Amino acid sequence: MENAEIHFKNRAEKYNHSSNWVEDQDLIRMIFELSGAGKDSEVLDIATGTGLIAKEFYGKVKKVTGLDISPDMAKHAEGCMDEIVFAPVEKLPFPDNSFDAIVCRQGLQFAELDKAIPEIYRVMKPGGTVVLCHLTAYNETDRELAFAIQKLRNPARRNYLMPPDIAIALEAAGFGNVEDTEYLSDESVNKWIDNGAIPKENMDAIRELYRTADEGFKEIHDIRFTDDDIIDEMLLVIATGRK
Numbered sequence: 001m002e003n004a005e006i007h008f009k010n011r012a013e014k015y016n017h018s019s020n021w022v023e024d025q026d027l028i029r030m031i032f033e034l035s036g037a038g039k040d041s042e043v044l045d046i047a048t049g050t051g052l053i054a055k056e057f058y059g060k061v062k063k064v065t066g067l068d069i070s071p072d073m074a075k076h077a078e079g080c081m082d083e084i085v086f087a088p089v090e091k092l093p094f095p096d097n098s099f100d101a102i103v104c105r106q107g108l109q110f111a112e113l114d115k116a117i118p119e120i121y122r123v124m125k126p127g128g129t130v131v132l133c134h135l136t137a138y139n140e141t142d143r144e145l146a147f148a149i150q151k152l153r154n155p156a157r158r159n160y161l162m163p164p165d166i167a168i169a170l171e172a173a174g175f176g177n178v179e180d181t182e183y184l185s186d187e188s189v190n191k192w193i194d195n196g197a198i199p200k201e202n203m204d205a206i207r208e209l210y211r212t213a214d215e216g217f218k219e220i221h222d223i224r225f226t227d228d229d230i231i232d233e234m235l236l237v238i239a240t241g242r243k
Contacts, residue, residue, distance in 0.1 A: 003156060004069060004070075004110045004156040005069050005070055006156075007154070007155065007156035007197050008049070008069075008070040008072065008073050008156075008197075009070060009072040009073075010196050010197035011073075011195050011196050011197045012050070012070065012072040012073045012075065012076060012196075013196060014194070014195055014196040015049060015050050015073060015076070015195070016050050016052065016076065017191070018191065018192065018194070018195045018196075019185075019187055019191060019192045020185055020186060020187050020188065020191070021106075021135075021185040021187070021234070021236060022052065023052070024185065027105075027133070027183055027185070027236070028052060028053060028056050029056065030181070030183065030238065031053060031056070031103055031105060031131050031133055031238065032056045032057060032060075034129070034131045034181070034238060034240050035057075035101040035103055035129050035131045036101060036129045037057060037060070037061045037100065037101040037129075038060075038061065039060065039061060039062065040061075040062050040100075041061040041062055041100040041101055042061070042062055042063045042064075042065070042098065042099050042100050042101075043057050043061050043063070043064045043065070043099060043100065043101045043102070043103065044064075044065050044066075044067060044094075044098070044099045044101070044102045044103070044123070045057070045064060045065070045066045045067065045081065045103050045104070046067050046089050046102065046103070046104035046107050046108075046120070047067070047068060047089070047104055047105070047106065047107020047108070047110070048066030048067060048068050048073075048074070048077060048080075048081065048084065049068060049070070049073045049074075049076075049077070049107075050073055050074075050076040050077050050080075051066060051074075051076070051077030051078075051079075051080025051081055052080070053103060053105050054066045054077065054080045054081040055079075055080035055081070057081075057103075058079075058080055058081055058082070061101075063082045063083070064081045064082055064083075065081065065082065065083045065084070065085060065099075066080070066081040066083070066084040066085070067084070067085050067086075067087060067089065067092070068084065068085075068086060069086060069087070069088055071086065074086075088111070089104075089107070089108070089111050089116040089119060089120070090111060090112050090115035090116050090119060091115075091119065092119045092120070092122070092123050094123045095123070096122055096123065097123070097124070097125045097126065098123045098124075098125065099123055099124055099125060099128060100125050100127075100128045100129075101128055101129050101130075101131070102120055102123070102124055102128070102129075102130045102131070103130070103131045103132070103133075104131075104132050104133070105133040105134075106133065106134055106135060108132060108134060108159065108166065109134060109135070109154070109157050109158060109159045109160070109161060110154075110156055110157060110158055110159075111158065111159070112158065113159060113165075113169050114169075117169045117170060117172070117173040118173050120173070121173045121174055121175060121243060124243045125243065126243055127242065127243065128242065128243050129240060129241070129242050130170065130175060130239075130240065130241050130242075130243075131238060131239075131240050132166050132170070132238070132239045132240075133183070133236055133237070133238040133239075134161055134166060134236065134237060134239075135150070135161070135234060135235070135236050136161040136162055136163045136165070136235055136236070136237050137160070137161070137162055137163075137235070138163070138220050138221070138235050139162075139163075139220070141216050141217070141220055142216070142217045142220045142221065143162065145209060145213055145214075145217050146160075146217075146221075147160040148209060149206055149209055149210075152198065152202045152205055152206050152209075153192070153193055153195070153198060153202070153206060155197075155198065155202075161237075163180065163182070163235070163237045164180065166237065166239040167179070167180050167237075167239045167241075170239055170241040171241070174243070175241030175242060175243060176241065176242055176243075177240075177241060177242045178239065178240070178241040179239070179240050179241075180237050180238065180239050180240075181237070181238040181240070182235060182236070182237055182238075183235075183236045183237075183238060184233050184234070184235060184236075185233070185234050185236060186231055186232075186233055186234075187231065187232050187233075187234050188229050188230075188231060189206065189207065189210060189229060189230035189231070189232055190228070190229045190230070192232075193206050193207075207230065210223060210230045210232070211225075221233050221234070
């Protein structure tokens with residue numbers, strides 16, 4: 001498994017334009033609204049990266065803190081948050097009951113979930129809301145191929161997620177009122193794989209997996225082949241819960 005910090009050092013320059021969902025303002029706004037954060041809220045954005053989620057909260061809440069392991073990604077997050085802290089999500093450097101809202105988009109696939117989710121619960125204030133948004137497979141039909149593609153694209157990935165996985169982890173950690181919201185994102189495969197962190201042979205292998213995919217996968221993902229690209233309707237699941 002590739003080191004996640006090295007992986008994102010290589011991705012930093014291209015990250016903000018590495019997929020449609022990264023810049024999707026509707027998705028970013030949905031995460032903000034689901035958090036329930038207001039002007040008196042203290043918010044933690046886990047795996048803040050280039051700060052696009054934190055930026056939605058900045059100036060609208062009392063304080064937004066970004067957490068990440070990649071200083072190279074954070075170089076692109078200037079002016080997006082009140083504070084950035086470099087630490088792993090498995091060992092959050094904050095006191096118990098610190099935050100009114102905790103959000104994360106596309107970060108926990110690189111973490112140890114059995115340690116990360118309890119840490120999120122620990123630093124959440126009673127009554128606070130967690131919002132965790134991650135790419136998943138759709139179901140057992142596309143699972144094997146979706147995960148093979150994800151592995152080629154993200155060699156640092158630890159977790160390959162099914163739709164209920166994050167919600168199950170939240171409930172196990174003690175969160176209540178756990179709900180899932182599905183969000184579909186049309187993604188250009190060429191854009192999605194040209195992330196600066198994988199070699200050309202991985203990119204070619206991903207394209208070949210799409211070309212040779214069975215009809216079930218193509219139907220579920222609404223795969224469309226163009227002259228020079230492939231469009232995949234990817235599934236993100238937003239899990240929410242309250243402490």
